[in-house]
Amino acid sequence: MKANKAELNKIPRSLSKQARRKQLIEATIQCIADKGLSGTTMADVTQRAGLSLGIVNLHFQSKEKLLIETLNFISDEYTSGLNKIFNNQRLNTEQKILAHINFDFSREIIDRNKLAVWFAFWGETKSRPAYFSICASYIMEIANNLTNLFALLKQQGDYTEVDPELVCTCYTALSDGLWLDLLITPKGLKPAQAQSIAMHYLATQFPNHFKTQTGS
């Protein structure tokens, strides 16, 4: 017990370090949502976190690294949620696709603060290779998994006309576009409506498995 106390004691320290980093990343998300990527300063972030000005450089070395970790944070959150679904042995193909859509429009994902962060980074992707490579890798991973699911459903449901890759690209684009609607909402689109629009598309491809809800 005493022998490895030094080791054990390192755990709370490193946990606390992780917690501090997360706290700062969450403050960054709030700031980006409130003031935009170009408008968030170190002073904003640290004030919002209730900490002192120097703390970001202590934990992240630089503002740029904080921003990169913020992008990593939201994309990890998203991909790990989806991977849990893909790897869930208890769900069949149809259920996995349904769970995927539910997740895409779940409260934790389409929180407007986080949507603002997604679009803030996407808007800078062309000019920042570091942002691009993070985006490229999660996009590829998700597309592969989702295409596989559509291919399986095609096989299982005898949908000879369906092109799984096309459906994957189309669904993904649709989902991204609906996220934009949810962020900007001049028409006041609601999450549940967005989700039913995504379902409406899948129903056109797999009519025996998915049904568009009746009524508006």
Next chain:
Amino acid sequence: MKANKAELNKIPRSLSKQARRKQLIEATIQCIADKGLSGTTMADVTQRAGLSLGIVNLHFQSKEKLLIETLNFISDEYTSGLNKIFNNQRLNTEQKILAHINFDFSREIIDRNKLAVWFAFWGETKSRPAYFSICASYIMEIANNLTNLFALLKQQGDYTEVDPELVCTCYTALSDGLWLDLLITPKGLKPAQAQSIAMHYLATQFPNHFKTQTGS
């Protein structure tokens, strides 16, 4: 002839002012595409335009106003292109919808520099009311026109199951999402592919009018 010379001479001066403004806006588009919204400085913009540092404040008063005029410029270009189609008496409903899609994925619109500008502003929309109100107004205008076209085609083609408003929202979101793909392209999506994906969706709604291309 001599009487209105003073008036006539004012035209080239004011034209030249317009031209200078356009020149600066175009330089701004390039800069945003190259360095991002947060990375573009007055020095960048004026250098790119081949003019002197003070020129932006002379013509636009401030950087913020230059950015707003840049957003106005690309959204005017987009909406005026679409309005030409909507108001073209020689096209029937089906042809107008086709022309709309062609326009959405035409060279002048899906130029990657301009896509970068769209997404740069969308990313800041939540925190900047000035950007938001510009986006909201063109979104509403286009949605109204497009919904009307879909409603007409529903009527003319006896598509009893089609919900024009839903199809409009879905098509618009899909188109925005495909723009994102074209901007980020880890998979190297090509404009023609993006367009045929948009067609593929419309074919599900109006199968007698639009056909998905065969082959990959």
Next chain:
DNA sequence: CAACTGAATGAATAACCATTCATTTTTTGT
């Protein structure tokens, strides 16, 4: 051509902001 007008210039200014680091506070180990 000389006087006038307005556009354009860019050095100087002033504001802003990321980063540093000497100092203080808190935690840990004995």
Next chain:
DNA sequence: ACAAAAAATGAATGGTTATTCATTCAGTTG
């Protein structure tokens, strides 16, 4: 309880950048 280590602080620094404005330049008029 005490020393040593780690974490946190925030005033000071230095680099960057929007904006200003006295001056230059180009075009027009009488």
